[in-house]
Amino acid sequence: MNPNAFPARALVFAGLFLASTLIAQTPNSGPAASPASTLKQRVGTTDIEISCSRPGVKNRTIFGDIVPYDKVWRTGANEATRITFSGPVQLNGADIPAGTYALFTIPDPKEWTIIINKGAKQWGAFRYDEKADLVRVKATPVKLSEPVETFTIDINDIRDTSATLNLIWDKTRVPVKITLPKTAASTAH
Amino acid sequence: MKSITISALLFAAGMFAAPAAPPLEFPAPSPACTVKQRVGLTDIEIVYSRPGVKDRQIFGGLVPYGEVWRTGANQATKIVFSTPVKFNGADVPAGTYGLFTIPGENEWTVILNKVPEQWGGYQYDAKKDLVRVKTTPVTIAEHVETLMIDFNDIRDESAVLDLIWENTLVPVKIEVELAGKLVPQIESTMAGPGDKKPYYQAAMFYYDHGLDLQKALKWIDAAVAERETFYIVHLKAKILAKLGEKEGAIAAAKRSSELALKAEGPKSGYIKMNNDLIARLNG
Numbered sequence: 148m149n150p151n152a153f154p155a156r157a158l159v160f161a162g163l164f165l166a167s168t169l170i171a172q173t174p175n176s177g178p179a180a181s182p183a184s185t186l187k188q189r190v191g192t193t194d195i196e197i198s199c200s201r202p203g204v205k206n207r208t209i210f211g212d213i214v215p216y217d218k219v220w221r222t223g224a225n226e227a228t229r230i231t232f233s234g235p236v237q238l239n240g241a242d243i244p245a246g247t248y249a250l251f252t253i254p255d256p257k258e259w260t261i262i263i264n265k266g267a268k269q270w271g272a273f274r275y276d277e278k279a280d281l282v283r284v285k286a287t288p289v290k291l292s293e294p295v296e297t298f299t300i301d302i303n304d305i306r307d308t309s310a311t312l313n314l315i316w317d318k319t320r321v322p323v324k325i326t327l328p329k330t331a332a333s334t335a336h
Numbered sequence: 337m338k339s340i341t342i343s344a345l346l347f348a349a350g351m352f353a354a355p356a357a358p359p360l361e362f363p364a365p366s367p368a369c370t371v372k373q374r375v376g377l378t379d380i381e382i383v384y385s386r387p388g389v390k391d392r393q394i395f396g397g398l399v400p401y402g403e404v405w406r407t408g409a410n411q412a413t414k415i416v417f418s419t420p421v422k423f424n425g426a427d428v429p430a431g432t433y434g435l436f437t438i439p440g441e442n443e444w445t446v447i448l449n450k451v452p453e454q455w456g457g458y459q460y461d462a463k464k465d466l467v468r469v470k471t472t473p474v475t476i477a478e479h480v481e482t483l484m485i486d487f488n489d490i491r492d493e494s495a496v497l498d499l500i501w502e503n504t505l506v507p508v509k510i511e512v513e514l515a516g517k518l519v520p521q522i523e524s525t526m527a528g529p530g531d532k533k534p535y536y537q538a539a540m541f542y543y544d545h546g547l548d549l550q551k552a553l554k555w556i557d558a559a560v561a562e563r564e565t566f567y568i569v570h571l572k573a574k575i576l577a578k579l580g581e582k583e584g585a586i587a588a589a590k591r592s593s594e595l596a597l598k599a600e601g602p603k604s605g606y607i608k609m610n611n612d613l614i615a616r617l618n619g
Contacts, residue, residue, distance in 0.1 A: 201373075
């Protein structure tokens with residue numbers, strides 16, 4: 148056998164795995180991938196892009212159990228969830244300049260904390276550094292009547308100058324209001 | 337006559353003199369969205385425009401029943417599969433398709449059309465359909481303002497494409513081939529020479545898919561020998577438990593908790609999962 152053949156094949160193989168089989172990983176698990184997802188959404192004239200890995204419920208209790216309350220959660224699986232804004236926005240009233248950020252949350256039965264952190268390329272929350280926080284805002288979770296199996300981040304209620312960022316998993320939806328500054332909505336660029 | 341000439345001249349001069357208005361970028365009433373999702377080894381991409389309910393009645397109103405709908409707004413909705421898939425059971429080769437639907441009160445038709453780039457449903461040609469599948473709409477309690485196309489129930493070899501708007505959810509099952517492709521590759525790689533093999537991932541795949549657990553155990557032992565980490569040892573505990581080796585499983589679960597405590601602190605989800613496993617084994 149060609150001695151060079153194996154490492155290449157092993158690499159391809161490892162790549163396949165990273166991309167595929169580790170869906171069974173829990174949200175807290177190590178460096179294996181849940182299925183990766185990217186969402187690009189235009190709101191007004193601002194582009195928002197979100198990349199995350201999407202764990203499943205898999206008959207477990209999620210919030211308050213697999214994802215503990217009062218502890219920083221990477222809000223997805225594997226690599227920290229990333230969010231990019233092409234222009235300045237407000238998240239639940241807090242100013243965010245254009246840029247790419249890591250999105251973290253601290254789940255809670257009554258009031259979640261949403262964290263926009265400047266360290267955009269982190270592996271999970273293990274290296275989460277509070278000093279790199281840009282803002283922390285509060286959000287009130289909404290109880291869903293039907294469970295959602297796969298963790299979902301969606302942008303909904305899209306209007307000309309606002310939208311809602313929804314974090315949805317199991318029977319919980321956490322809405323965060325995105326508002327475009329008036330200048331961005333009315334000025335050409 | 338003279339005045340006409342003058343005003344025409346003034347008009348022409350104005351055309352040359354006036355600077356062009358700066359380009360204005362208006363918000364689209366139905367903003368564009370791209371969703372990319374990996375399912376198994378297949379990449380799926382959807383590009384669509386997202387209209388809002390805006391206090392209108394959507395299905396059976398603005399979007400009539402029984403007529404082909406572009407399933408979005410503006411440009412027809414586009415869907416790309418990187419490999420062949422099954423679309424509610426129908427075979428679909430890798431490629432880019434136009435996604436159309438025919439809404440119905442009790443049954444929807446979901447269409448993949450071979451012409452992906454077209455404006456709305458106006459040029460839609462049924463002769464270019466690749467497949468038409470039927471699906472049953474579900475009424476949901478939450479009002480969804482903006483049309484949403486999402487993948488959910490994502491498993492190793494399947495996912496559900498959900499079309500969600502107003503109070504309606506329309507599910508379409510997508511299946512991809514994974515185990516049949518991967519198992520021969522795993523077998524040959526793991527039996528081959530060399531080190532730094534994906535021991536943990538191979539063991540996980542065999543455990544998840546109910547394949548040869550003795551092999552999974554051999555690989556997880558090799559993974560632990562390489563790097564003793566809480567999540568790797570936790571998988572070892574689950575494999576041993578499935579093999580009926582209760583004592584070994586409990587010992588591994590305890591070890592995994594020790595490691596998780598060090599790595600993640602007392603709130604680590606792994607401590608809880610290990611305790612659950614131990615309780616189940618002792619129960």
